[in-house]
Amino acid sequence: MKQRRINRRDIGKLKEILLDKREEIVGGVKQIHASSQEMGQDGIQDMADEASNLYTKQVLMSLSENQRQVLREIDEALDRITDGTYGTCDSCGDPISLKRLQIRPFAKYCVQCQDSIEKQTIDTSIE
Numbered sequence: 751m752k753q754r755r756i757n758r759r760d761i762g763k764l765k766e767i768l769l770d771k772r773e774e775i776v777g778g779v780k781q782i783h784a785s786s787q788e789m790g791q792d793g794i795q796d797m798a799d800e801a802s803n804l805y806t807k808q809v810l811m812s813l814s815e816n817q818r819q820v821l822r823e824i825d826e827a828l829d830r831i832t833d834g835t836y837g838t839c840d841s842c843g844d845p846i847s848l849k850r851l852q853i854r855p856f857a858k859y860c861v862q863c864q865d866s867i868e869k870q871t872i873d874t875s876i877e
């Protein structure tokens with residue numbers, strides 16, 4: 751089966767999905783950030799920033815390992831969109847199918863490579 755390479759319009763749509771997903775995960779952090787800025791209006795701005803930075807860190811810490819992993823993968827995918835390597839398997843260089851990217855827009859590998867990597871991960875994660 752021949753896969754068509756994703757085009758710029760596909761990437762635009764996938765980027766929106768990625769940004770939405772990112773927003774979903776860090777949305778809580780932003781809300782807290784906004785309310786801490788309100789409180790710090792007549793205070794020292796640096797301190798308010800510091801407090802919200804600390805809070806952001808705490809929220810990031812409170813995210814599950816899985817959420818942080820997804821966040822990392824989303825950021826990497828956005829980087830790849832910027833440098834033009836998005837949609838290409840990081841392992842074998844084959845194009846990743848649009849169908850796969852629609853399900854998993856931050857996919858870094860094609861199905862075959864992902865499978866073998868996941869198997870490796872499962873093997874090595876048993877301690």
Ligand SMILES: [Zn+2]
Pocket residue numbers: 839840841842843844859860861862863864
């Ligand atoms: Zn591959």
